[in-house]
Amino acid sequence: MAHIRQLTTLLPQPVRFGLRRLAFRGSGVDCPLCGTEVRSLAGHGGGAEVLDRRRVVGGMRRENDRCPVCHGADRTRMMMLYLERHAGVGTRPVRLLHVAPDFGLYLWLKRQNGVDYTATDLDAARYRHIDGIETADLTRLPFADAAFDAIVCSHVLEHVPDDRAAFAELARVLAPGGHALLLTPFALDGKGTDEDPGLDDPAEQDRRFGQWDHVRIYDRDDFLARMSAAGLAATLWDPFEEDADTARALHLNPEERLPIGQLPSA
Numbered sequence: 001m002a003h004i005r006q007l008t009t010l011l012p013q014p015v016r017f018g019l020r021r022l023a024f025r026g027s028g029v030d031c032p033l034c035g036t037e038v039r040s041l042a043g044h045g046g047g048a049e050v051l052d053r054r055r056v057v058g059g060m061r062r063e064n065d066r067c068p069v070c071h072g073a074d075r076t077r078m079m080m081l082y083l084e085r086h087a088g089v090g091t092r093p094v095r096l097l098h099v100a101p102d103f104g105l106y107l108w109l110k111r112q113n114g115v116d117y118t119a120t121d122l123d124a125a126r127y128r129h130i131d132g133i134e135t136a137d138l139t140r141l142p143f144a145d146a147a148f149d150a151i152v153c154s155h156v157l158e159h160v161p162d163d164r165a166a167f168a169e170l171a172r173v174l175a176p177g178g179h180a181l182l183l184t185p186f187a188l189d190g191k192g193t194d195e196d197p198g199l200d201d202p203a204e205q206d207r208r209f210g211q212w213d214h215v216r217i218y219d220r221d222d223f224l225a226r227m228s229a230a231g232l233a234a235t236l237w238d239p240f241e242e243d244a245d246t247a248r249a250l251h252l253n254p255e256e257r258l259p260i261g262q263l264p265s266a
């Protein structure tokens with residue numbers, strides 16, 4: 001099985017997607033992201049001791065979480081719901097920036113009316129399946145001020161050494177009235193952000209931050225404070241508080257909240 005998996009990683013993503021669609025199609029759960037009905041959702045996350053010890057939501061293992069076809073997770077469906085209900089996606093024209101685009105949300109966005117879609121990553125070559133993606137450094141974005149009505153930047157900032165510069169850029173390219181969905185793994189143990197932006201030791205990063213290429217674990221309140229320091233009005237959206245039935249139907253994580261950044265109204 002392992003060697004089959006190795007071989008399939010050599011295939012282009014759309015081909016792998018098609019193969020997974022054949023393999024996992026069944027009756028059970030509808031994935032709203034890729035539109036496949038699958039037999040069940042898969043478990044996802046976990047693996048590092050620090051994630052459990054610090055109660056890292058978005059990092060701890062969750063069963064019944066990830067679509068086996070598009071790999072969209074609970075957090076991806078949470079962002080989809082927010083974009084649809086609060087950011088106007090599907091109902092009005094939205095200029096949207098997708099940072100380090102995950103395939104499930106990309107597939108969903110491509111099916112929505114009125115989305116003017118831009119994607120970017122530090123290494124766009126990793127995303128050949130995403131139309132029109134451009135390579136860019138999140139701390140120096142090649143976009144005009146106020147260029148986007150919505151920004152999706154999920155599980156990126158914990159990788160970025162100079163996150164303050166990244167927050168500032170995200171605030172700069174956000175349009176007045178727009179919504180920045182900024183999500184990372186968050187420690188809920190109240191012990192603050194642990195970071196070492198200069199650390200370049202994958203084994204130590206895995207032990208301390210829960211993944212070999214992370215440079216910090218954010219405390220959620222501290223993350224909101226960093227958003228505010230960049231000039232964003234920061235709030236936490238709780239899909240269960242808004243509509244628990246839908247949140248449960250989408251298999252969202254009851255512990256997860258979505259930080260939303262907006263420019264303060266004048």
Ligand SMILES: [Zn+2]
Nearest residue numbers: 031034067070
């Ligand atoms: Zn899916």
